[in-house]
Amino acid sequence: MKILALDVGTKTIGMAISDNLGVLATPAGCYKRQTLKKDLEFFDEYIKKNNIDRVVVGFPVYLDGKESKMTKFVRKFYYKIKDRWGIEVELWDERLTTEEAIEILKEKNIKDYKEIKQKKDEISAALILRSYLEAKNNNF
Numbered sequence: 001m002k003i004l005a006l007d008v009g010t011k012t013i014g015m016a017i018s019d020n021l022g023v024l025a026t027p028a029g030c031y032k033r034q035t036l037k038k039d040l041e042f043f044d045e046y047i048k049k050n051n052i053d054r055v056v057v058g059f060p061v062y063l064d065g066k067e068s069k070m071t072k073f074v075r076k077f078y079y080k081i082k083d084r085w086g087i088e089v090e091l092w093d094e095r096l097t098t099e100e101a102i103e104i105l106k107e108k109n110i111k112d113y114k115e116i117k118q119k120k121d122e123i124s125a126a127l128i129l130r131s132y133l134e135a136k137n138n139n140f
Contacts, residue, residue: 004028004047005056005129007094007121008074013039014121016129017050023137025129027122040080047085054087058094058128092132097124 001022007014015028033039047055057078060070075091082089101123110119 001053003054004052005125007058007125008077012121014125016125025126027126030121055089056092056132059091094128097127
């Protein structure tokens with residue numbers, strides 16, 4: 001089962017994709033948002049081209065579980081896509097993934113702010129997907 005994880009932001013959407021066995025999470029780039037129509041068309045094609053079976057959308061909540069403006073923004077995006085592709089689309093807790101992604105990049109000696117900003121969303125998506133895969137694989 002091939003899974004696509006999305007770290008949805010207002011300007012970009014980080015992407016990560018699993019292997020066919022649903023074991024590995026690999027960063028898959030960052031999509032620069034345009035209009036909602038163009039964004040959806042891009043993902044229509046991406047999902048078809050990559051034979052995606054499921055989409056996991058990072059769901060941003062505060063550490064105490066309360067919602068923010070971004071939570072509402074992501075939920076609206078989720079409702080736009082949840083029935084669009086005829087595959088399962090799930091929300092998944094993404095608390096602290098951006099901070100962890102930035103730390104990973106710094107550990108790799110990437111110090112340039114532009115490069116960190118450019119890569120953090122796809123690394124965050126991979127962390128979301130890794131968390132999802134670990135939780136699902138531990139239930140088997």
